[in-house]
Amino acid sequence: MIPVKRRPRVAVIGAGVVGLPVAVMLTQNKFRPNVTLIAAEFSPNITSDTAGASLRITGNKTSSKDPRQEKWTRATYHYFFNLFTSPMAKTLGMSLTTMYQVFDGYRDHPWWKNLVLGFRDVADDEKKIVNIRQDLNAWCFSTLIFPCGPYLEWQLKQFEANGGTVIQKKLNSLKEIDGEYDVIVNCTGLGSKELVGDHGMYPVRGQVIVLKAPWVKHSFGVEVADDVTYIYPREGEVLIGGTAQFGNSSKEIDPIDRSGIMSRCTSYVPSFAQTEVVDEWVGIRPGRKVVRLEIEDLSADTAVVHNYGHTGQGLVYSIGCARDSIQLIEEYFERKKNLKYDNAKL
Numbered sequence: 001m002i003p004v005k006r007r008p009r010v011a012v013i014g015a016g017v018v019g020l021p022v023a024v025m026l027t028q029n030k031f032r033p034n035v036t037l038i039a040a041e042f043s044p045n046i047t048s049d050t051a052g053a054s055l056r057i058t059g060n061k062t063s064s065k066d067p068r069q070e071k072w073t074r075a076t077y078h079y080f081f082n083l084f085t086s087p088m089a090k091t092l093g094m095s096l097t098t099m100y101q102v103f104d105g106y107r108d109h110p111w112w113k114n115l116v117l118g119f120r121d122v123a124d125d126e127k128k129i130v131n132i133r134q135d136l137n138a139w140c141f142s143t144l145i146f147p148c149g150p151y152l153e154w155q156l157k158q159f160e161a162n163g164g165t166v167i168q169k170k171l172n173s174l175k176e177i178d179g180e181y182d183v184i185v186n187c188t189g190l191g192s193k194e195l196v197g198d199h200g201m202y203p204v205r206g207q208v209i210v211l212k213a214p215w216v217k218h219s220f221g222v223e224v225a226d227d228v229t230y231i232y233p234r235e236g237e238v239l240i241g242g243t244a245q246f247g248n249s250s251k252e253i254d255p256i257d258r259s260g261i262m263s264r265c266t267s268y269v270p271s272f273a274q275t276e277v278v279d280e281w282v283g284i285r286p287g288r289k290v291v292r293l294e295i296e297d298l299s300a301d302t303a304v305v306h307n308y309g310h311t312g313q314g315l316v317y318s319i320g321c322a323r324d325s326i327q328l329i330e331e332y333f334e335r336k337k338n339l340k341y342d343n344a345k346l
């Protein structure tokens with residue numbers, strides 16, 4: 001029970017692309033909660049730093065199926081396109097890029113065709129020019145790509161500037177902080193496997209290479225057979241990938257994966273054969289069949305909102321999931337309304 005004459009207390013666990021927007025939105029919330037962000041690790045040491053990161057809706061094995069995904073994606077796109085048209089685009093290293101999404105077989109136009117810019121089918125003549133095999137199909141559109149690091153840093157700064165408290169700590173159980181907060185928002189990604197004993201979580205290993213190829217301005221997302229192949233030009237570099245190895249959590253660079261990535265990507269951009277590798281890394285996606293976004297009671301006085309398991313689409317769903325999390329928290333506070341929060345400053 002939340003006593004009269006104090007502001008509600010909320011803890012967000014996890015400082016990735018999923019947790020940070022929830023934390024920032026809470027600091028701006030009408031219930032004026034005291035917000036604490038708790039995380040074992042912060043940027044640049046988390047999975048979110050390793051993402052591509054593109055606003056691309058994949059139809060490959062790293063994407064899950066949930067009817068709410070469309071709403072989440074729409075919210076995220078609008079949010080980032082607004083940022084892109086603001087002065088923040090420079091700080092965040094955002095760029096609008098032409099993307100070829102390549103696939104085998106026939107696909108109906110996707111629901112998101114009007115969310116991206118200039119969506120169209122790619123004709124055979126154009127396929128030839130951009131090195132797409134004639135037996136494959138492709139769509140072309142423009143979308144945003146940006147590295148997650150500056151975005152995470154900006155979100156954390158906003159959180160602190162809005163009065164949020166930051167604690168670096170690994171939790172072994174949510175019970176450790178039961179009673180300290182009215183609501184706990186669990187945005188721990190793969191960490192949820194241990195933290196809340198979710199055995200539906202699994203690692204999905206992704207290896208990428210960063211090339212010095214400033215002349216490459218267009219991107220690819222290739223969904224052919226089981227391969228996960230992408231080419232994402234970012235500020236001054238091109239990130240190419242990838243792998244999606246289920247159940248594999250090794251962070252070691254695998255030379256076989258490296259040569260597979262190089263050879264698949266070079267078939268689309270032959271000049272990659274003459275580029276310098278400037279970096280490479282492995283990120284471990286928080287795999288789950290569907291995102292877990294729901295509220296449950298931890299005890300009589302503490303509720304937990306779970307928001308984790310975004311697999312390969314954590315950035316793409318992030319803002320929509322943050323808004324749904326906030327809605328669950330507000331509904332919880334409304335239910336407790338008879339306890340009359342006092343929003344006066346403590």
Ligand SMILES: Cc1cc2nc3c(=O)[nH]c(=O)nc-3n(C[C@H](O)[C@H](O)[C@H](O)COP(=O)(O)OP(=O)(O)OC[C@H]3O[C@@H](n4cnc5c(N)ncnc54)[C@H](O)[C@@H]3O)c2cc1C
Nearest residue numbers: 014015016040041048052054171189191206283314315316
């Ligand atoms: C190579 C690669 C490319 C990708 N490309 C894209 C892309 O282009 N677009 C896209 O949308 N997604 C992409 N993804 C997926 C995306 O990176 C993830 O879905 C996303 O980062 C998940 O974010 P998160 O905040 O849930 O997890 P994380 O970034 O892992 O953050 C989890 C947070 O929880 C904390 N935590 C965990 N356990 C505990 C605990 N017990 N106690 C305290 N804190 C804890 C961690 O320290 C961390 O702060 C890619 C992933 C990879 C690997």
